[in-house]
Amino acid sequence: MTDTALPPALDSHTLLAAAVIVHDKAAGRVLLIQRGPEAKFAPECWDLPVGKADKGEAITTTAVRELREETGLVVDPAKLKIAAIIHGAWGVEAPNGFLTVVFVVHAWTGDLVNAEPHKHSQVAWFPIEQVPSDFVPTTRAALVNSLHGRSAVMSTHGF
Template sequence: PRALKPASESMTLLAAAVIVHDEATNRVVLLQRGENAKFGQGLWDLPVGKSEPGEPITRTAVRELYEETGLVVRPKALKIAHVIHGAWGVEAPNGYLTVVFAAHEWSGEPQNREPQKHAQVRWTDATAVPEAFVATSAEALHRYLDDGPGVLLDGWE
């Protein structure tokens, strides 16, 4: 008989990212991954993180955004911005699904609450997003800003 893999080895990793978009000034909150980041060291990214077992994806988004930036967003204020389905990731050998949300209402000012992981967190003009950016996050951000919600497939045949 075939041995069953533990669920964590066979399942798609679920993650959430948040585009905090100040439409009045056309700015977005970005973070720069630090030298101790698990991937993309030095690259810019959206606030993003893995879902905990049994956690609704909107709660993941709210929790990760707060843990990384200090910004508070209500789950009901989140809108679907994009979905990224990757065939493989650094922490996701069996693929990952990242639900990218947009938030146009928040409280607080962005701060780097995880300096062990991130070099900086800041507002950035949406028309001047840095080139050195995690590729899938950059594509999702640009597609959201240009075309609205969509799906990005990465690494699939």
């Protein structure tokens, strides 16, 4: 293995993604997106802002970029805290497995918009006690654990 080669678990066949829990503690709410009807994965389900890492991109950079691209909100990568790690043996766009790092953040700038209406039906704030049930199960579990002050490392068989 050369210095630039990735270990087998993180080779180009494993999808690396970042999700962000934007938790407004003062208002008791969280930011969620609703996937559009044409989504490849979990159409019309609610989810966290989430997206795939670009080749060679730091996972915190992925989180900041995806949040901005999807919602217009900007966060300082230094303020991101790991809330959960989700590992799956396979996924819709990841037949050889995926790893999603879920971050939580409590401070941001910018105005909330649905910056990708071709991908998402809506983006909205939800009271923490009213998180929808039609939600991607793994990220919902990460969200609920985070809201209750618990961290979680989850493994799934795939999505």
